[in-house]
Amino acid sequence: MSKLHLVFGGRVSDPRTLEFSDLSSIDIVGVFPDYASAEKAWRAAAQRTVDDAEMKYVVVHLHRLLEPDLLAKPTA
Numbered sequence: 001m002s003k004l005h006l007v008f009g010g011r012v013s014d015p016r017t018l019e020f021s022d023l024s025s026i027d028i029v030g031v032f033p034d035y036a037s038a039e040k041a042w043r044a045a046a047q048r049t050v051d052d053a054e055m056k057y058v059v060v061h062l063h064r065l066l067e068p069d070l071l072a073k074p075t076a
Contacts, residue, residue: 004066005038006031009045009057018058031062 007029013021020026029045032038038059049055 002033002063003035004031004033004062005035006060006062007038007041007045007057008060009049009055011054012056013054015053015056018056020056021054027057029057035059035061 008026009029010020010026011022013019027045029041032041042057042059045057049057
């Protein structure tokens with residue numbers, strides 16, 4: 001099973017948060033089959049906007065959202 005990762009970014013109201021100020025202008029970089037390729041795409045996107053403190057790119061672990069039960073720790 002691929003562990004899908006989404007890379008996206010946009011303008012944030014505060015660089016210390018993930019509160020995106022304009023959802024209509026979110027930049028969807030892509031969906032990637034593994035963390036390594038997602039991280040490479042994230043680095044490239046973030047580097048393009050390095051001088052703009054209000055732009056933020058993130059990697060979202062889609063596989064964790066799609067199968068949250070896999071993260072649950074077994075109770076003994």
